[in-house]
Amino acid sequence: MYWNKTQTFLGCCLLSSVIGCSSSNLSDETDNDTLDKEHRRDAKMGTLFGDDALVWGGEQGTQEGGGSIGVNHYLWRASLDTLSFMPLRSADPFGGVIMSEWYTAPESPKERFKVDIMILDRQLRANGVRVSVHKQISDQKGEWKDKPVDPQTNKLFEDAILTRARQLKINGTKA
Amino acid sequence: MNKFLINTSAAAIALSFFTLLATPINAASAPGTKPVLKITGESKFSGHFFQNNNRNPKMGIKDRGEKSNKTHFGVEDTRINLQMVGRADWFGQIKYDWLVGLTGDNDKETIVENRLRVKGHWGTFLIGDHYGVENFMARGAFAVMGGTGGFDGNWHDVVNTPTGVLFTTDLVGTTKYATKATYLTPRVGGLQAGFSYAPNSEHRANGKPHNQTSIKKPPEAFDVNSWAGGINFEHEFANTMQIALSATGILASTKSPQSRRNKIADTIYNSYETTNRKDTASYALGGIAEYRGFELGAEWIDNGRSRQPSSSIVAPGGTPISGFNAGRAYSFATGYTYGLHKVALGYYHSERKFSGPKSKANVYSVTYDRQLAPGLSLYGEANQFDLKTSKAAVNTQQAIYDGAPSGSKPAAPTTNNKGHAVVIGGKFRF
Numbered sequence: 001m002y003w004n005k006t007q008t009f010l011g012c013c014l015l016s017s018v019i020g021c022s023s024s025n026l027s028d029e030t031d032n033d034t035l036d037k038e039h040r041r042d043a044k045m046g047t048l049f050g051d052d053a054l055v056w057g058g059e060q061g062t063q064e065g066g067g068s069i070g071v072n073h074y075l076w077r078a079s080l081d082t083l084s085f086m087p088l089r090s091a092d093p094f095g096g097v098i099m100s101e102w103y104t105a106p107e108s109p110k111e112r113f114k115v116d117i118m119i120l121d122r123q124l125r126a127n128g129v130r131v132s133v134h135k136q137i138s139d140q141k142g143e144w145k146d147k148p149v150d151p152q153t154n155k156l157f158e159d160a161i162l163t164r165a166r167q168l169k170i171n172g173t174k175a
Numbered sequence: 176m177n178k179f180l181i182n183t184s185a186a187a188i189a190l191s192f193f194t195l196l197a198t199p200i201n202a203a204s205a206p207g208t209k210p211v212l213k214i215t216g217e218s219k220f221s222g223h224f225f226q227n228n229n230r231n232p233k234m235g236i237k238d239r240g241e242k243s244n245k246t247h248f249g250v251e252d253t254r255i256n257l258q259m260v261g262r263a264d265w266f267g268q269i270k271y272d273w274l275v276g277l278t279g280d281n282d283k284e285t286i287v288e289n290r291l292r293v294k295g296h297w298g299t300f301l302i303g304d305h306y307g308v309e310n311f312m313a314r315g316a317f318a319v320m321g322g323t324g325g326f327d328g329n330w331h332d333v334v335n336t337p338t339g340v341l342f343t344t345d346l347v348g349t350t351k352y353a354t355k356a357t358y359l360t361p362r363v364g365g366l367q368a369g370f371s372y373a374p375n376s377e378h379r380a381n382g383k384p385h386n387q388t389s390i391k392k393p394p395e396a397f398d399v400n401s402w403a404g405g406i407n408f409e410h411e412f413a414n415t416m417q418i419a420l421s422a423t424g425i426l427a428s429t430k431s432p433q434s435r436r437n438k439i440a441d442t443i444y445n446s447y448e449t450t451n452r453k454d455t456a457s458y459a460l461g462g463i464a465e466y467r468g469f470e471l472g473a474e475w476i477d478n479g480r481s482r483q484p485s486s487s488i489v490a491p492g493g494t495p496i497s498g499f500n501a502g503r504a505y506s507f508a509t510g511y512t513y514g515l516h517k518v519a520l521g522y523y524h525s526e527r528k529f530s531g532p533k534s535k536a537n538v539y540s541v542t543y544d545r546q547l548a549p550g551l552s553l554y555g556e557a558n559q560f561d562l563k564t565s566k567a568a569v570n571t572q573q574a575i576y577d578g579a580p581s582g583s584k585p586a587a588p589t590t591n592n593k594g595h596a597v598v599i600g601g602k603f604r605f
Contacts, residue, residue, distance in 0.1 A: 033359060033367065034292065034299070036306045037327075037344075038252065041318050042217065046549035048605040054214040125549055163415075 032170070049123070071096035071119040075129050078164035079117045082157065086115065096120065102136070110138040111147075115157065124165055131157040210261030210271075218253040218279065219323060221600035222246070225333045229592035251329050252602075253279030254287070269295040287352055289380065301357040304379050307350050307371030307425075308357060312405030314421040315461030315474025316508035317344045319519050322556030323598055325540030326506060326523035330558055330596035337564035337589045338572040339529025340536050341502035347478040348425040348455035350376045350401050365410040371403040376427065387434040393585045396452045396482040398427035416466040424458035429482050443490035443571075444578025450488050455481040457501065470510040470519070477503045490578075496571055502527030504536075515546040529572075532565035550604040558596045564589070 035043055071093070079098050080091070087101040096119030104112040114134040121128035131154045136144040224246055260272040276288030290303030323329040327344045336342050355373035376398040377390055389397050407421035429452040433445075461474035478501030487495035502525055510519035523538040542556040572588035579585055 033362070034301065034305075034311050036311050037313065037317055038324065040311070041320070041324065042602065042604060045544075045546055045552050045602070045604060047215065048548065048550035048603060054605065056212045057209060 046125070072122050072124050072128060072165075074124050074165040074168045075119045075121075075161065077168055078161045079119065079129065081164050081168075082161045083115060083117065086113075112136050112138075112144065117157075117161070124169060126162060129158055129161050130154075131161070133157060210259050213258045213260060214256070215258065215605060216253075216255040217602065217604040219249075219251045219329070219600055219602040221249045221251055221323060221329060221598050223249065223330055223333045223596060223598050225330065225596035226594040227333075227335045227592055228594045229335050229337070229590055247333050249329065249332070250279065251323065255279070256288075266295050266297065269293050284379075286380075296361070298361050299357075299359040301359075302355075304352045304354050305357065306352065307355055307373065307403040308359070308369040308405035309346050309349055309371070309403040309423045309425050309459075310351075312367070312369055312407050312421055313423045313459055313461055313474070314407060314419040314463050314472070315344070315459070316463075316472035316506040316521055316523075317474065318463055319470045319472035319508035319510045320521050320540060320542050320556075321510065321517050321519050321544035322542035322554040323600075325508065325519060325521045325542045325556055326538040326558065328540070328542075328556060328558070328598065330556075330598050333596055334560065334562070334594070335589050335592045337534060337562045337569075337592050338586070339527055339534035339564050339568040340562045341478070341504055341525040341527040341534070342536055342562070344474065344476065344504070344506060344523070346423070346425055346457040346459055346476060347481040347501040348376070348398055348401065348427055348429075348457050350398070350403065350425075352379060353401075354378050354380065355401075362409070366406070366408050368404075368406040370405070371401075373398075373401040373403075375399050376401050387430065389430075389432045393579065393583050394432035394448060396429055396432050398425075398429050398455050398482075401425060401427035401455065414466075416464065418462065418464045420462040422458065422460050425455055425481075427455040429454045441491045442578035443488060443493065443496075443574045444576075446488040446490065447484065447575050450484040450486060453480040453483050453485045457481045468512040470508075470512070472508045472510075473506065475503075475505045476525075490574065496530045496567075498528050498531040500528045508540075517544040517546075518542070529564070529568040530570075531567040534564040534568055535562070537561045551601070552603075553601045555599045556597070558598075560592070560594060560596070562592045564591060 032040075032043070076093060076096065083098060083100055086103040089099045089101045091098045098115075098117040098119075100115045102112045102114045112135070114136075116132045116134070118130045118132075119128060120130060133149045133153045135147045135149045137147050139145055226245060255277045256274055257277070258272055258274045260270070262268060262270050271291070271293045273291050274288060275286060277285060278287045286304075288303075288305055290301050290305035292299060292301045294300075317324060317327040320327060331342060334342075350371070350373040353373045353376050355371050357369060357371040359369035360367055375384070375386060378384070382390070386399050389395050391397075403423070403425045405421065405423040407419060407423075409417070409419045411417045431449050431452050433448040435449045457476070457478040459474060459476045461472070463470060463472040465471075480499065481501040483499035483501055484497075487497040489495040504523065504525035506521065506523040508519055508521035510517060519540075519542045521538075521540040521542075523536065523540070525536040526533045528534070537560070539559045540556060542554065544552050544554045546552040569588045569590055572586070575585055576587055
């Protein structure tokens with residue numbers, strides 16, 4: 001009986017070792033993989049001070065929250081990814097400000113958009129990014145006129161950035 | 176047999192190290208970095224408002240005294256973690272961290288977790304006092320619940336649990352924070368496997384080795400050469416739907432609570448304590464699906480006859496008592512998160528035989544969480560429970576209890592219990 005059990009586990013060990021020969025990055029993925037049941041349930045609520053508030057020691061640029069830029073690098077990278085379909089006018093990694101050029105989608109040539117993103121924190125927080133979308137519509141004379149933008153549009157952009165930041169954090173991608 | 180087990184254990188661990196050693200060293204890897212010290216922590220402040228229909232069990236109450244009061248305040252699951260994290264140029268660069276988890280729960284030792292973790296391209300290796308893969312690789316309904324865990328939550332502390340009732344989502348044989356070694360593969364294509372090996376399920380930190388008699392008071396059956404294995408799969412689809420599936424299990428050689436040498440009198444207590452036990456063989460299958468704020472989870476647990484008497488127990492002149500198993504359980508839960516709010520519903524059912532007829536548990540739970548800020552939330556949960564045992568189970572436990580020496584009394588027998596428990600509180604993490 002015990003022989004069979006032990007054989008089974010030896011098989012699992014072999015399987016583990018075979019899979020273990022595959023490559024992976026040194027992301028925080030496994031940090032989450034070793035969370036016990038209770039902490040896994042509570043991990044979704046985040047932390048009061050963000051990921052790296054109570055951190056001492058180390059070297060400049062090695063902490064996960066900011067690194068060599070002035071704002072959270074996950075939010076920074078996620079913002080750039082989210083805006084990658086638009087031409088950028090400026091991007092200040094120290095002030096955390098990204099401004100796009102006016103962008104006209106091919107399917108709606110009579111309206112154009114511009115997006116300004118401000119990253120507010122070195123921590124990856126839900127309120128750590130603010131997006132302002134500007135919209136203009138071309139009138140009959142071909143002049144661009146400002147139009148109000150539904151606040152929900154800003155929220156959608158912020159949600160997209162936060163979702164992307166979360167993915168980057170899970171994958172351990174650095175800026 | 177023991178020699179074989181020892182050899183097998185050593186071979187498996189050596190295999191892990193072989194994998195580690197076989198990884199080519201990356202000469203171009205980045206230089207190591209000075210470690211950082213992180214401090215994190217958490218706590219829950221709960222008010223329990225409950226009713227046990229069975230307020231006066233047959234022979235008093237185990238644990239924290241009689242649980243008939245209707246109000247109980249608790250500060251629960253308090254942890255302060257000191258974690259040193261660094262990287263080093265070794266085996267193609269590794270990330271290491273040493274974590275010491277201090278608890279504020281006064282029914283536990285000061286340090287509950289103390290482990291070293293090393294992660295490389297070859298996977299993750301942990302050694303020290305930490306949970307095994309049977310815990311952290313499991314996915315299931317318990318993870319969908321909010322509050323303190325719904326059917327799996329802290330309100331268990333205020334309930335008079337009838338004799339023989341299985342009332343947990345942990346596998347029988349789980350080694351909790353026993354000292355062990357764990358290896359996890361990298362996650363490849365969403366798939367990850369791992370195993371944990373604990374030489375003794377009761378051994379922690381620098382405790383002296385013991386393999387014959389339980390060191391707990393009262394003594395409990397325990398395991399030596401405990402192997403836990405797990406495999407899980409996580410995937411996020413293009414439409415943002417996420418799924419996680421897991422299979423976990425434990426195999427171990429079980430020891431009776433007390434050595435046969437401690438058999439001092441022919442009582443049913445001594446028979447129960449010293450009769451050989453079935454080896455631990457338990458497993459769980461579970462999964463979670465999440466889509467646009469909706470979550471659905473389920474888990475099936477089968478503990479087989481783990482740690483139960485392998486033959487009848489008997490008192491002199493009495494009828495042999497048999498019919499023990501470690502129980503089976505299943506649970507379902509569904510939840511919905513909308514903004515800062517989360518609601519979850521759950522159901523837990525278990526069946527277990529303790530000296531004959533089945534003992535059963537039926538628990539219905541609803542939880543609500545309101546996040547106030549990252550790391551700070553309020554919660555409320557309501558649990559309705561119906562826990563049934565049998566007369567045979569109560570009588571057997573009574574006989575065992577009566578035969579036990581004072582100072583080493585096992586749990587007193589407890590008859591059926593039905594009632595509810597409402598928990599309201601707040602939790603924070605930093």
